[in-house]
Amino acid sequence: MSAAASRSEHQRATGELRVTIKSRDGRGALEGLRQEGCLKARFPRPVDWMEVTTLNTSGGVAGGDFLRTSLSVRQGARASFTSQTAERFYRALDADAPADLRTDIVVEAGAACEWLPQESILFDGCAMDRTLAVDVAGDGWFLGVESLVLGRAAMGERVRTARVRDKWRVRRDGRWVLHEAIRLEGDVARVLAGAATARGLGAMAMIVLVCPDAAGKLDALRAAFGVAEAGASAWNGMLVARIVAPDGATLRTSVIAGLNCLRDPRTLPRVWQC
Numbered sequence: 001m002s003a004a005a006s007r008s009e010h011q012r013a014t015g016e017l018r019v020t021i022k023s024r025d026g027r028g029a030l031e032g033l034r035q036e037g038c039l040k041a042r043f044p045r046p047v048d049w050m051e052v053t054t055l056n057t058s059g060g061v062a063g064g065d066f067l068r069t070s071l072s073v074r075q076g077a078r079a080s081f082t083s084q085t086a087e088r089f090y091r092a093l094d095a096d097a098p099a100d101l102r103t104d105i106v107v108e109a110g111a112a113c114e115w116l117p118q119e120s121i122l123f124d125g126c127a128m129d130r131t132l133a134v135d136v137a138g139d140g141w142f143l144g145v146e147s148l149v150l151g152r153a154a155m156g157e158r159v160r161t162a163r164v165r166d167k168w169r170v171r172r173d174g175r176w177v178l179h180e181a182i183r184l185e186g187d188v189a190r191v192l193a194g195a196a197t198a199r200g201l202g203a204m205a206m207i208v209l210v211c212p213d214a215a216g217k218l219d220a221l222r223a224a225f226g227v228a229e230a231g232a233s234a235w236n237g238m239l240v241a242r243i244v245a246p247d248g249a250t251l252r253t254s255v256i257a258g259l260n261c262l263r264d265p266r267t268l269p270r271v272w273q274c
Contacts, residue, residue, distance in 0.1 A: 013058035013065040015039030021050045023077040023111075031074065039067060042084075044270065050079040051269055054117075056087065063092025063127045065099040073111040080114040081105075082269045086149075086248075087120050092127035098163055101130040107140040115144035116259070116269065119203075119248055122150050127163035136210050138173035143262055147205040147255055149248035150188065159202075162188050170238075172210055177238050180206065198244050201229070203251035207241040207258050214239040217262055224261035228254040 015037035022031040028050025035041060038058040044051045058065070073079045089099065107113040115132070136142045148166070151157035168180040184191055192198040209217060215234040221241060222232055232241035241258055245251035259268060267273075 013038045016068045017041055017054065018070045019052055020072040021077050021079040022074040028077050028079050039069065048078065052079060052081045053084050053271055054081065055084045060088035060090050061099045061128065062090045063096030063099055067101045069103040072106045073108060073113040075108040076110045078112040080116060080269060082271055083117040084271055086118045089120060089122050089126040089128050091123050091125035096127060098127035098129040101128065103132045105134045107136040107142050109137040110139055112141035119147040119149045121152065122148060122159055122162060124159045125161055129165045131167045134170045136172045139212065141211040144208045145205060145255060145259060147251055149251065150202045159188050161186060170210060172237065177236065178208065201244045201246050203245045203248050205243045205251055205255050209239040209262055210237065212237050221258055221261050224257045225254060230254055
């Protein structure tokens with residue numbers, strides 16, 4: 001029995017997804033695809049950018065799940081990766097190990113990659129350990145977003161406790177440029193009540209742009225956020241924006257405004273408009 005399967009006596013989801021996009025005749029084309037378990041990929045008709053939509057056929061993430069995703073964009077290619085819908089992280093049993101998720105992204109020289117998953121919705125008592133590791137060439141272009149929503153406000157849900165570790169690690173030209181780590185444990189409301197965390201608000205997001213001219217987008221991005229609870233900074237070829245909001249719908253509006261600004265004139269993938 002594999003290590004992943006032996007983590008719990010309960011049935012758990014496992015999945016592996018590997019996608020490689022190359023450039024062919026000025027457009028993105030599929031070079032390699034491996035799908036195993038609950039992770040799948042679909043490919044809407046490509047235009048200039050190859051669009052890849054990922055799916056988790058298990059219907060959500062529970063404690064003890066084991067998911068691995070590897071995405072590569074070859075030299076000169078351009079690709080957008082998004083998710084079919086928001087991902088739900090369900091309540092875990094106290095004895096369960098956290099769901100173990102890792103995504104590795106490689107952006108080669110002259111390539112462009114977007115990591116645009118829809119929201120991660122955290123349920124009360126959820127447990128996850130998630131890592132996003134990005135390796136961008138010096139002249140590569142990477143845009144990524146991650147949105148966390150604590151419960152479904154319209155359903156009257158509240159997240160009281162959780163075991164969450166969520167990490168971003170970004171390298172540019174072989175050098176670390178970003179290490180972002182979020183840890184939520186125990187009384188989530190108390191942790192997020194502080195002015196340095198979320199001021200008691202229930203949704204948050206981070207947008208990261210890595211490219212040689214990232215700083216040139218800063219003023220336009222700040223203007224796009226308008227009166228939203230958001231801030232952005234840029235340095236050394238990287239732009240980082242953070243957003244907090246009272247609920248997922250408000251957060252989504254601000255995230256879309258920011259992404260549209262950074263992606264202009266291209267529109268977001270169609271699944272974002274459903």
